[in-house]
Amino acid sequence: AQTVTQSQPEMSVQEAETVTLSCTYDTSENNYYLFWYKQPPSRQMILVIRQEAYKQQNATENRFSVNFQKAAKSFSLKISDSQLGDTAMYFCAFMKSFPLDPNFGNEKLTFGTGTRLTIIP
Amino acid sequence: EAGVAQSPRYKIIEKRQSVAFWCNPISGHATLYWYQQILGQGPKLLIQFQNNGVVDDSQLPKDRFSAERLKGVDSTLKIQPAKLEDSAVYLCASSLGGSSYNSPLHFGNGTRLTVT
Numbered sequence: 392a393q394t395v396t397q398s399q400p401e402m403s404v405q406e407a408e409t410v411t412l413s414c415t416y417d418t419s420e421n422n423y424y425l426f427w428y429k430q431p432p433s434r435q436m437i438l439v440i441r442q443e444a445y446k447q448q449n450a451t452e453n454r455f456s457v458n459f460q461k462a463a464k465s466f467s468l469k470i471s472d473s474q475l476g477d478t479a480m481y482f483c484a485f486m487k488s489f490p491l492d493p494n495f496g497n498e499k500l501t502f503g504t505g506t507r508l509t510i511i512p
Numbered sequence: 513e514a515g516v517a518q519s520p521r522y523k524i525i526e527k528r529q530s531v532a533f534w535c536n537p538i539s540g541h542a543t544l545y546w547y548q549q550i551l552g553q554g555p556k557l558l559i560q561f562q563n564n565g566v567v568d569d570s571q572l573p574k575d576r577f578s579a580e581r582l583k584g585v586d587s588t589l590k591i592q593p594a595k596l597e598d599s600a601v602y603l604c605a606s607s608l609g610g611s612s613y614n615s616p617l618h619f620g621n622g623t624r625l626t627v628t
């Protein structure tokens with residue numbers, strides 16, 4: 392079974408600064424995907440960024456980037472030029488790469504416990 | 513496109529009562545998930561459907577929880593009887609299916625259940 396660990400329950404940073412959220416995971420799989428989701432007070436989980444394990448290049452999406460270290464099983468999220476709207480819970484998540492049967496659709500997401508990020512004006 | 517719709521938004525019940533949640537996924541999405549998110553924790557998968565068949569219900573407490581997805585579209589999740597520890601947010605998500613990278617999960621706004 393896969394496990395995802397987020398060791399920072401809460402973080403805060405001044406607006407416009409850079410912040411890094413940590414995530415480690417444990418798996419025996421070689422092919423998988425990693426995700427960061429954002430959950431604002433509205434409760435809707437919003438996909439921030441995703442990384443395929445076989446890709447060495449770190450994913451980037453505008454102000455969001457990841458540092459993926461496969462050997463260390465580490466997947467951190469860096470938010471640059473942080474904005475007030477970035478205030479939310481952030482969850483790291485793991486998904487096995489290929490379903491056992493294409494008829495079964497996606498594999499499930501396994502989530503960490505989350506990091507509450509507060510951007511201070 | 514319209515997102516994943518869930519209702520109700522909030523529900524308060526007493527222990528031992530029953531409750532039902534409804535989810536309407538994005539049109540054309542074959543895979544539907546129900547997650548339970550207890551306060552301070554990450555979401556935990558309860559059940560996954562592919563069309564109207566169950567793919568994974570290994571973490572569903574089957575003595576009190578049930579779920580169905582009639583005609584492979586809408587889904588309902590029921591708890592009967594409810595316990596205090598069932599207080600949580602229940603999230604529904606859907607995806608096209610197939611390659612997990614190419615079909616990300618889309619989540620609804622969830623139902624916050626409080627059991628007193």
